[in-house]
Amino acid sequence: MEPTDVPRLRVDARMRRYQGTLLVAGPECTLELSESAAVIVRGIDGTRTVLEISSMLAEKYGVSLEHANSDTVELLDELVDAEIVERA
Secondary structure (H helix, E strand, O other): OOOOOOEEEOOOOEEEEEOOEEEEEOOOOEEEOOHHHHHHHHHOOOOOOHHHHHHHHHHHHOOOHHHHHHHHHHHHHHHHHOOOEEEO
8 A cells, every 4th residue: 555545345345343452354364463563554534645644653653764664565555455435
C-alpha cells in the first residue's frame, strides 16, 4: 500500500478479542495481532489514509513517522495478502 491509499476491512473480515488478544480473520486464515498491529487495524475506518494511520501509530509509541509508516505498510500488505483488508 502507498501512503495515500485508504485501506478498509473487507466485508467478510472479522475482528474479535479473545483472552486479551485481538484476532482478525479473513476467509482463509486468522491472525493474532500485537499491540501495535491492533492500533493499526483499529485505525482502519475506510476514510483514513495509510499516512494518517501511521501518524496515529507514531504518536502513540513516540517513534518517527517514517518508522511507523514502514511498519504500517508492511502490516497492511500482509493483511491484503490474507484477504482481510482491501483498498477503498
